[in-house]
Amino acid sequence: MKTRNIMIVGVGGQGTLLTSRILGGIAIHAGYDVKLSEVHGMAQRGGSVVTFVRYGDKVEEPIVEVGQADVLIAFERLEALRYIHYLKKDGVLIVNDWRIDPITVVTGVAEYPEHILEDLEKTHTVYRVNAMEEAKKLGNSRVFNIIVLGLAAKYMDYTKEDWLTVIENTVPSKTVEINKKAFELGYSI
Amino acid sequence: MLGNEAIARGAYEAGVKVSAAYPGTPSTEISENLVQYKDSLYCEWAPNEKVATEVAIGASISGVRSMASMKHVGFNVAADPLYTAAYTGVNGGMMMVVADDPGMYSSQNEQDTRQIARAAQVPVLEPADSAEAKEFTKLAFEYSEKYDTPVILRTTTRLAHSQGLVELNERVEVEDKPYERNVGKFVMMPGNAIKRHLVVEQRMKDMAEDANDFAINRAEYNDKSIGFITSGIPYLYVKEVMPEASVLKLGCVHPLPKKLIQEFASKVDKLYIFEELEPVIEEQVKSWGIEAIGKEVFTLQGEYSSALLRKVFNLNGEEVMAPAQVPARPPILCPGCPHRSVYSVLKKMKIHAAGDIGCYTLGAVAPLSVVDTTICMGASISTLHGMEKAKGSEYIKDWVAVIGDSTFMHTGVNSLINMVYNQSHGTVMILDNSTTGMTGHQDHAATGKTLQGEEVPAINIYHLCKSIGIENVYEVNAFDIEELEKIVKRETRRDAVSVIITKSPCVLLKSNHFTKKCKPLSEKCKKCGACLKPGCPALTKAEDGTILIDETMCNGCGLCKNLCKFEAIEEVDA
Numbered sequence: 001m002k003t004r005n006i007m008i009v010g011v012g013g014q015g016t017l018l019t020s021r022i023l024g025g026i027a028i029h030a031g032y033d034v035k036l037s038e039v040h041g042m043a044q045r046g047g048s049v050v051t052f053v054r055y056g057d058k059v060e061e062p063i064v065e066v067g068q069a070d071v072l073i074a075f076e077r078l079e080a081l082r083y084i085h086y087l088k089k090d091g092v093l094i095v096n097d098w099r100i101d102p103i104t105v106v107t108g109v110a111e112y113p114e115h116i117l118e119d120l121e122k123t124h125t126v127y128r129v130n131a132m133e134e135a136k137k138l139g140n141s142r143v144f145n146i147i148v149l150g151l152a153a154k155y156m157d158y159t160k161e162d163w164l165t166v167i168e169n170t171v172p173s174k175t176v177e178i179n180k181k182a183f184e185l186g187y188s189i
Numbered sequence: 190m191l192g193n194e195a196i197a198r199g200a201y202e203a204g205v206k207v208s209a210a211y212p213g214t215p216s217t218e219i220s221e222n223l224v225q226y227k228d229s230l231y232c233e234w235a236p237n238e239k240v241a242t243e244v245a246i247g248a249s250i251s252g253v254r255s256m257a258s259m260k261h262v263g264f265n266v267a268a269d270p271l272y273t274a275a276y277t278g279v280n281g282g283m284m285m286v287v288a289d290d291p292g293m294y295s296s297q298n299e300q301d302t303r304q305i306a307r308a309a310q311v312p313v314l315e316p317a318d319s320a321e322a323k324e325f326t327k328l329a330f331e332y333s334e335k336y337d338t339p340v341i342l343r344t345t346t347r348l349a350h351s352q353g354l355v356e357l358n359e360r361v362e363v364e365d366k367p368y369e370r371n372v373g374k375f376v377m378m379p380g381n382a383i384k385r386h387l388v389v390e391q392r393m394k395d396m397a398e399d400a401n402d403f404a405i406n407r408a409e410y411n412d413k414s415i416g417f418i419t420s421g422i423p424y425l426y427v428k429e430v431m432p433e434a435s436v437l438k439l440g441c442v443h444p445l446p447k448k449l450i451q452e453f454a455s456k457v458d459k460l461y462i463f464e465e466l467e468p469v470i471e472e473q474v475k476s477w478g479i480e481a482i483g484k485e486v487f488t489l490q491g492e493y494s495s496a497l498l499r500k501v502f503n504l505n506g507e508e509v510m511a512p513a514q515v516p517a518r519p520p521i522l523c524p525g526c527p528h529r530s531v532y533s534v535l536k537k538m539k540i541h542a543a544g545d546i547g548c549y550t551l552g553a554v555a556p557l558s559v560v561d562t563t564i565c566m567g568a569s570i571s572t573l574h575g576m577e578k579a580k581g582s583e584y585i586k587d588w589v590a591v592i593g594d595s596t597f598m599h600t601g602v603n604s605l606i607n608m609v610y611n612q613s614h615g616t617v618m619i620l621d622n623s624t625t626g627m628t629g630h631q632d633h634a635a636t637g638k639t640l641q642g643e644e645v646p647a648i649n650i651y652h653l654c655k656s657i658g659i660e661n662v663y664e665v666n667a668f669d670i671e672e673l674e675k676i677v678k679r680e681t682r683r684d685a686v687s688v689i690i691t692k693s694p695c696v697l698l699k700s701n702h703f704t705k706k707c708k709p710l711s712e713k714c715k716k717c718g719a720c721l722k723p724g725c726p727a728l729t730k731a732e733d734g735t736i737l738i739d740e741t742m743c744n745g746c747g748l749c750k751n752l753c754k755f756e757a758i759e760e761v762d763a
Contacts, residue, residue, distance in 0.1 A: 047520035062351035067509035085510035102518035110516030
């Protein structure tokens with residue numbers, strides 16, 4: 001199989017690492033070669049973070065190039081816009097319809113762009129969910145990222161059962177049930 | 190497995206018995222993963238990289254396989270023991286893992302470890318992915334024992350924090366080498382060192398000769414019109430973008446296999462050298478009279494990529510979108526971070542801070558803009574002292590040094606001793622958040638817990654400062670802004686060294702439980718913006734100018750509430 005390129009973008013602290021580990025885990029589970037690249041350290045402190053996941057028969061470099069992402073998973077609207085040029089023309093953007101103001105906006109140096117998703121929908125295939133609201137309804141706002149993952153899962157090469165198995169093996173044991181519920185919710189959108 | 194996880198696994202399989210390290214992105218996860226094998230080996234956080242390296246040297250001299258790991262700038266701290274350990278050589282195998290940070294994702298400079306290793310005359314291996322990281326780690330110990338030298342495993346951020354598939358092997362218990370007193374080898378006074386220097390030169394010559402046959406130095410001949418000499422992660426970019434090109438992949442980047450390189454160069458029409466950061470391979474190859482293209486077309490700065498190769502070789506396929514112009518999102522202090530509280534006080538008092546290395550370096554940027562300098566670990570205190578000696582004590586009345594607890598234990602304490610000894614009049618603020626925050630919460634000598642999880646007596650920073658002769662040492666809750674302001678005002682005016690220890694645990698520590706959240710009362714809000722000044726990411730302005738607090742982000746530290754003069758923010762149960 002040709003290498004598939006997935007990207008997860010968001011704001012440091014939103015749980016991109018956990019999501020990428022599930023993506024890595026499922027590729028191994030399905031018998032693919034896989035490489036992931038993450039960001040740790042200073043950049044994680046509320047900054048813009050990006051994680052690359054590549055899987056296929058044989059993967060060389062761990063980074064996704066501009067214009068090559070099959071699926072771009074964005075945990076925040078502005079971050080979707082920041083990395084949209086990585087998405088293939090026929091790729092899909094899965095986005096959490098949520099706004100977190102960067103410090104440059106809070107301090108008035110910059111303005112948060114209006115109508116980001118509406119504009120992106122004109123040029124790309126966009127699937128959106130307000131995962132934060134949905135997660136609150138489930139009783140734990142932290143699992144919003146798994147809801148987004150559930151929505152994205154429909155555009156990857158694995159079965160729902162595979163996903164649930166890998167989630168069970170990856171997340172802390174106390175949170176298995178709520179994470180599975182969150183995934184099902186996203187998957188059913 | 191992460192590259193770092195694979196290194197830890199390799200060390201375990203290689204029979205390592207002692208490991209010491211100081212956390213530093215991107216090397217930290219090596220020790221954090223090694224600790225899972227604590228039934229088979231001993232591992233620790235040392236206060237700094239020099240100590241860690243000396244621990245590894247001692248363990249090696251005693252006859253066991255040992256290692257020290259650090260980031261590139263930590264390697265500078267470790268340079269002193271390393272340069273001489275190159276002379277003594279080893280008994281049990283010894284490896285140092287040094288992680289470079291091309292692109293400076295989390296560092297203050299972009300130095301190239303290979304240059305220091307060359308200067309110190311120690312061999313360097315460089316893996317390209319997680320599988321190699323594990324295998325090269327094992328090989329490092331074999332080479333160390335064979336050539337009687339410490340061996341460096343060089344990684345980069347991209348390798349350390351990328352994951353790839355790794356096959357596991359069993360641990361091989363290596364028999365301890367017997368210890369024999371050998372003054373000529375292990376006591377480096379001039380008479381002995383002169384002789385050992387000859388040994389070092391001969392060893393590197395021997396190894397350079399053998400390197401021509403190392404399996405990890407591998408020529409892959411394909412289309413011979415273009416050949417690349419490369420190593421590490423950049424090798425993967427070559428394979429990705431130009432799989433048809435011939436490649437000489439070097440696993441051992443110091444010493445270089447001269448004959449192998451000469452042979453490769455003679456077989457390809459055009460030779461490129463594709464190495465991140467400094468032209469270490471390139472300059473040597475060119476010095477042998479071999480024609481090659483390197484830094485003429487490939488940058489000296491930042492991280493390499495496939496895109497760089499495509500650009501240089503005009504391989505861009507269909508046009509790609511240009512990045513959108515969007516507001517930057519730089520890293521910031523977390524909601525509820527005690528550093529923000531301290532900086533909000535210093536900012537109000539218009540105080541300059543000589544800064545240090547840690548999350549609190551972020552106090553340099555708007556809206557806090559308190560930190561004026563950041564050089565290296567421990568430098569806050571000594572640079573403040575230097576200013577005082579240059580300009581006099583009046584000059585630094587509106588200055589303080591700020592340093593974290595872990596950084597203070599690393600190399601801050603000796604700078605503070607210097608202030609006492611040389612009669613400085615500066616104010617040092619130790620921002621004690623009970624952990625090494627930025628690298629992801631590692632323990633240190635003042636936290637009371639070891640890497641292996643044992644509870645131990647914590648070094649008491651207050652008493653430590655007292656014991657070196659500082660009379661004015663004060664502890665204050667980082668969120669008690671009134672008290673803090675009072676103390677800072679008093680101490681910066683004092684003609685003596687003062688230490689102010691601001692205490693409040695890192696907001697991300699798992700042991701930290703938040704019971705409160707802040708909630709705006711918009712009817713009382715006067716839209717003055719006082720609460721927004723410290724730049725807490727949980728706070729934003731609503732369209733009508735009143736304040737909104739994102740309840741999923743707020744950690745209930747109460748700083749905004751304390752800054753509000755109109756009681757328009759209340760604390761509620763989380």
